[in-house]
Amino acid sequence: MTEGGGDAPLRISVSYDLLGIPGVAMQVRGFLDRCGIADRTKNRAEVAIEEVLTNVIRHGRAAPGARAIEVEVRCTDGGVHLRVIDDGIAFDPRTAPAFDPSTPLEQRTAGGMGIHLLRSFARELRYVRDGDRNRFDVIL
């Protein structure tokens, strides 16, 4: 992990291991604490990083030979810019089906809530396939 001071971003290298996610989230929280980000935005950023990393790791997107996931966090003017780069198969999370939060209990499934949280919390979601890597930006 490389962590800079001042306006430098936080950069973390993450293995394809779900159990590594909470540690990353805590590092992100600590970094945002030092930036003075408001609690609500900070919590939403923490949720966002857990959702993005869980999605990347859980859904088997690690292509043969996939090495690591890179996380970059920048504090902006009162906001947060999260960037997650992985070398798994191409996947744009923005194309996931819409989740309807008014769905009745008996029709609810566990799927779709993560991307719904991202769509709801973020001001903007960006995706680029850059060579053999996915680059996903969450701007809060």
Add this chain to the structure above:
Amino acid sequence: MQLQVRNDGGTLIVTLEGRLDVAAIQVIGDRFAFQATTHDGPVVVDCSAVTFLASLGIGMFVSAAKGLQRRGHALTLLRPQPMVEDVLRTTGLHNLVSIVHEEPPPRSVPK
């Protein structure tokens, strides 16, 4: 994440403490599901000491609420912190289960 369970006059009180994140789900998810799906009565989850919640935790609550509903009972979430309630409401869980900030009386879904 800590999970404690007690039976209060037929209402199962489940107290969660800590971060309900992806690692916590792997530790307490099965135990929570077992408790919620084998109890014949309402279940109240005391969320007051839960400091973090994301979609996997919501999924755990949804599964429990569905199982309880099929048996004519309900799930209640007690005293979530504002950041946790932000996630609950964003995913519409407040439409499916009661979120209360005072100790509620046990309730069952009318049969």
